Amino acid sequence: MRMLRLSLAALLVLVASTSATGSIDENDLAMDATRYEMLVDRALEAADVVLAGRKSPLGAKASCANPYADLAFKRAAIKLLALQQTLIGHNDLQPAGSRSLKLPAWVLEPPGCVSAQVLEQRHDWLARQVEAMTGPVCQRAFEKTNEVYYCSVE
Secondary structure (H helix, E strand, C coil): CHHHHHHHHHHHHHHHHHHHCCCCCHHHHHHHHHHHHHHHHHHHHHHHHHHCCCCCHHHHCCCCCCCCHHHHHHHHHHHHHHHHHHHCCCHHHCCCCCCCCCCCHHHHCCCCCCCHHHHHHHHHHHHHHHHHHHHHHHHHHHHHHCCCCCCCCC
């Protein structure tokens, strides 16, 4: 916790010193954006560590078979949006007929205990989007690295 406070304090000082000069340095802003991205990644990892072994508050409901499924679908959808943003402008890495990914409203809702049917609908939507978005970039990574299982997961 102390390390997180120090990290946050360092970021706030950096932002304050950048703003105090009155001039905008795009390189500093880019570095700050990268730091924020890294901090959020580390905080997500920290949350996974801290919450490991804890029961989900949603798990208390008898109708909630897997309280983490809804959260996992939402996190994957948000990461898919990040992938799309990374690939913008690289037409050779985007799916044919590519369009802007429109996230369904459920992605931005807090995780909840939803029915198996709702989870299946979310799964199906995500599967279609992931397959279309990851195919071209994974194929190119395979061609560049010759690593057959570059994008394989179990």
